[in-house]
Amino acid sequence: DGGITQSPKYLFRKEGQNVTLSCEQNLNHDAMYWYRQDPGQGLRLIYYSQIVNDFQKGDIAEGYSVSREKKESFPLTVTSAQKNPTAFYLCASSTQQGTEAFFGQGTRLTVV
Amino acid sequence: QQPVQSPQAVILREGEDAVINCSSSKALYSVHWYRQKHGEAPVFLMILLKGGEQKGHDKISASFNEKKQQSSLYLTASQLSYSGTYFCGTRAGGTSYGKLTFGQGTILTVHP
Numbered sequence: 647d648g649g650i651t652q653s654p655k656y657l658f659r660k661e662g663q664n665v666t667l668s669c670e671q672n673l674n675h676d677a678m679y680w681y682r683q684d685p686g687q688g689l690r691l692i693y694y695s696q697i698v699n700d701f702q703k704g705d706i707a708e709g710y711s712v713s714r715e716k717k718e719s720f721p722l723t724v725t726s727a728q729k730n731p732t733a734f735y736l737c738a739s740s741t742q743q744g745t746e747a748f749f750g751q752g753t754r755l756t757v758v
Numbered sequence: 759q760q761p762v763q764s765p766q767a768v769i770l771r772e773g774e775d776a777v778i779n780c781s782s783s784k785a786l787y788s789v790h791w792y793r794q795k796h797g798e799a800p801v802f803l804m805i806l807l808k809g810g811e812q813k814g815h816d817k818i819s820a821s822f823n824e825k826k827q828q829s830s831l832y833l834t835a836s837q838l839s840y841s842g843t844y845f846c847g848t849r850a851g852g853t854s855y856g857k858l859t860f861g862q863g864t865i866l867t868v869h870p
Contacts, residue, residue, distance in 0.1 A: 679858060688760065688862035689800070689845060696856075704857060705760070736799065740858070746790065747847070747858055749799035 648673045652737050652750035659731075659757050667722045667753045669737035676742040678720035682706060683734040683752075692735075695720055696742065724755065731757045759783060761848045763861035770836050770868045778831040778864045780846030789822050789829040790847035790858070793840075800845060803831075833866070841868045 650671040659665045669678065677696050681689040691704030695714040709728025714720055720739075724731045734754050738747040761782040768776050780789060788807050792800035804815070806822035806829060814820065817834045833840055843863045849856055 681860070686862065688763075689847075689860035690760070691857060691859055694857055702857070705859070738858075746802040746805055748802070749792075751799050 650737060650739050650748050650750040652735075652753050654753060655751065657753055657755045659755070661757055662726045664726055665724050665731075665755065665757075667724070667735055667737075667755070669720045669722065669750060670718055671720075671739045671748070671750075672718060673739055673748060674717070675739035675748075676717070677740045678714070679738045679740075679747065680704075680710075680712065680720070680722045681736045681738065683736060689736065692722065731755060760859055761846055761861040763844075763846055763864050765864060766862070767865040768867070770866070772838060772868060772870055773835050774868075776833045776836060776866060778833075778844050778846075778866070780829045780831070780848070780861055782827045782848050782850070784827065784848075784850040786822075786824070786827050787849045787856075789820075790849075791820055791829075791831050792845045792847065792860075793842045794845065794863075795842045803844075836866075836868045838868050838870065841866055 653668045679694040680692040690706050692710050693712045695701035711723045736752045737750045740747040764779045790805045791803040794800040808824045820831045822829045843865050845860045845863050847858050847860045
């Protein structure tokens with residue numbers, strides 16, 4: 647079955663450590679997105695990519711980095727520069743034609 | 759810039775109707791509506807393209823006023839299963855691709 651997979655579902659890290667969240671899709675979608683979800687603030691866009699080897703900053707990119715070396719994969723690294731990294735992170739993908747976005751099940755990151 | 763949703767929360771009894779609004783300060787190409795249950799991924803409801811069309815299925819429909827850059831989601835004869843957080847997502851500009859930005863969400867609670 648086609649879909650978008652995020653792993654792991656829960657992640658714990660110590661403050662000051664970088665951590666990478668995985669996002670893989672087999673929908674043959676060109677566009678991929680990373681969102682952060684905090685209570686009362688909705689879905690805020692971190693980074694997005696329209697095509698392999700290209701990506702753009704979203705509204706809250708500071709303290710995060712991404713890569714897009716393969717069409718299927720769009721990993722997100724939460725660096726130690728991110729001041730408040732504890733949140734629910736959602737990855738999504740869509741076609742270039744801008745149709746519906748499909749979401750992964752999310753990764754809940756807790757930094758202690 | 760995130761689109762603005764209103765109201766922030768709605769409480770209904772089964773069978774009542776609700777309207778959720780979404781507005782943007784930018785010229786929009788498309789508006790997407792999603793529903794998210796607690797701890798789960800957002801699920802796509804419908805997409806509206808510029809042109810002012812109204813879409814719907816079953817008892818959930820939506821409209822898009824291109825001149826005002828506003829969209830409304832209409833839920834009629836609400837059911838318990840309608841409970842969740844509703845998000846509108848927008849693509850600005852004249853193209854079908856680009857950043858997909860979401861509002862802060864509207865929490866809908868349906869009671870028996």
